[in-house]
Amino acid sequence: MKTCIACGMPMKDASEHAMNDPKKDYCIYCARPDGSMQSFDEKLESMADFIVRTQGFDRKAALRAAEDMMKKLPAWEGCF
Amino acid sequence: MSAEQGKRQLQKEATRERILRTAAAVYSERGFATPTNVITQEAGISHGSLFVHFSTREDLQISVLERFAQEVCDELHDLSVNNGSVEEMLRAHIGVLKNYELFYRNLVSETALLPRETRTLLVSVQSAMSHHFGTAVEQGQRNGTVKDLPLHMLFNIWIGLLHYYLQNGDLFAPGSSVLEQCGDELANSFSKLISK
Numbered sequence: 103m104k105t106c107i108a109c110g111m112p113m114k115d116a117s118e119h120a121m122n123d124p125k126k127d128y129c130i131y132c133a134r135p136d137g138s139m140q141s142f143d144e145k146l147e148s149m150a151d152f153i154v155r156t157q158g159f160d161r162k163a164a165l166r167a168a169e170d171m172m173k174k175l176p177a178w179e180g181c182f
Numbered sequence: 183m184s185a186e187q188g189k190r191q192l193q194k195e196a197t198r199e200r201i202l203r204t205a206a207a208v209y210s211e212r213g214f215a216t217p218t219n220v221i222t223q224e225a226g227i228s229h230g231s232l233f234v235h236f237s238t239r240e241d242l243q244i245s246v247l248e249r250f251a252q253e254v255c256d257e258l259h260d261l262s263v264n265n266g267s268v269e270e271m272l273r274a275h276i277g278v279l280k281n282y283e284l285f286y287r288n289l290v291s292e293t294a295l296l297p298r299e300t301r302t303l304l305v306s307v308q309s310a311m312s313h314h315f316g317t318a319v320e321q322g323q324r325n326g327t328v329k330d331l332p333l334h335m336l337f338n339i340w341i342g343l344l345h346y347y348l349q350n351g352d353l354f355a356p357g358s359s360v361l362e363q364c365g366d367e368l369a370n371s372f373s374k375l376i377s378k
Contacts, residue, residue, distance in 0.1 A: 112256050112259040112260075152309070155334060157312055158337075158338055167301075167302060170298075170302035
C-alpha cells in the first residue's frame with residue numbers, strides 16, 4: 103500500500119490515487135482539478151483548512167500543525 | 183558489504199527493533215517519563231547501547247510515537263466504513279484504539295510534557311480519524327439523520343468523551359479495559375445524542 107507523498111494518507115486502492123491512477127504518488131485530496139499535485143502553499147492552506155474544519159483549531163495553530171506535518175513528508179523535503 | 187558486515191547490520195536492526203518494542207511496552211505500562219535505564223533493563227541491553235541507536239531520550243520517544251501514529255493511521259484507514267453510519271465509524275475507532283489503549287491513554291495524558299513533535303503526531307492521528315468521522319457525519323447531515331452542528335464540535339465532543347473515559351479508566355473499568363467495558367455504550371450514546 104502506497105502512502106501519499108504530500109499528505110501521508112494511506113492509499114488502499116486506485117480510487118484514492120490522483121486521477122484514479124495507482125502510478126501517482128499523491129492522493130485525490132492533494133491533486134488539483136487538472137490532476138497535477140498541489141503546490142506547497144496550496145497544500146499548506148488546504149491542510150490547515152481541513153484541521154480548522156474538522157478539529158476547530160485557531161487558524162494560526164492549524165497552519166503551524168500543517169507545516170509540522172508537512173516537514174515529515176517526502177514531497178516537501180526541499181521546502182523547509 | 184561482506185557477510186560479516188551484513189550480519190552486524192542485521193544485529194543492529196534487530197537491537198533497534200527490540201528497543202522500540204520494549205520502549206512502547208514500557209511507555210504503555212509506566213508512562214513516557216520512565217527513565218531510559220528501565221527500558222534498557224527490560225530489553226536486556228546495556229544503557230549505552232540505546233544511545234547508539236537513539237541520540238537522546240526524546241529521539242527514542244519520537245521514534246516510538248512515529249511508529250504508533252503510522253500504525254494507527256493505517257488501521258483507521260483500513261477500517262473506515264464506506265457509506266457506514268456514524269456509530270459504525272465510532273465502533274471502528276474504538277476497535278483500533280483497543281489495540282493501543284494504555285499507550286494512547288498515557289500519550290493523551292502526558293502530551294503537554296512531551297516534545298512538540300509529539301503534539302504534531304497526535305494531531306496527525308486525530309486528523310486521520312477526523313477525516314473518516316467527517317465523512318460519516320456529513321453523509322448523515324446530508325440525508326437528515328445527523329444534527330446540523332459544526333463538524334469540529336461533534337468531533338471534539340467525541341474525542342473529549344473518549345479521552346475522559348480513558349484518563350479515568352480506573353473509575354469506569356477498574357482492572358480492565360475501559361474501551362472494552364464502556365466502548366459500546368460510548369459509541370451508542372454519542373450517536374443517539376447527535377441523531378435527529
